[in-house]
Amino acid sequence: MTQVALGTFLATALFAMVVLAALPADVDADARLPDLSLAVTMTLVFASSGLFVYYLHHVTTVMRVSHIIAAVGAQSRRVIEEQYPVGPAAAPVTPLPPPVQVITAVQPAWSSTSTSTGSPRWPANTTAPCRSCPRRATSWWPGSR
Incomplete structure (x- = not known):
């Protein structure tokens, strides 16, 4: 989404500069203006404005802690499922060695x-x-x- 928004901003700026350069220096009452180019420029400006608002919303959403934690959790689950598959295709799990005997104290x-x-x-x-x-x-x- 970032590339689309930044590409639209750049395209709007470049196209608007080209149209501005193509306009005549002195505008008379009978001068002919490039109506289609001006309409496309205004459409690009409105599209860029909408993409800018959407881009700000997207960036602020992605930077939230809850979104980051959810993304890390989803990626962790995906890695665990790849490393340790479940089902008939899963490799047999080798048993762990018996644990060392642990004796806990009743009191310090x-x-x-x-x-x-x-x-x-x-x-x-x-x-x-x-x-x-x-x-x-x-x-x-x-x-x-």
Whole structure:
């Protein structure tokens, strides 16, 4: 739509300048004016005015947050449907490996020591105090984030 509106604006301006250049310099009572060219120019001006109002409406609609969210959602659904088709043409889904056993604490507490099997932040076979939190299956090692 943007290209149509801008093309119409440009065509109107160029055509109006060509018609203006074709008009005689001194207009007498008996001078003949290009009636068809003037009528086409006025039609283009009205069409450009209408397209300008429509273009402003289109731009303000596209810039609304709700429209952007809806467009992102539609595009996301389309990508998900392409990547993970549903129905008889869909490839069989490979099962995930079993989850690691998670033990949640009943209440916050401090443990005296905890043995680490090694991680990039904590060396293997070391002991350190560990704080656990209820309702979250995580623990914080000293020095990690």
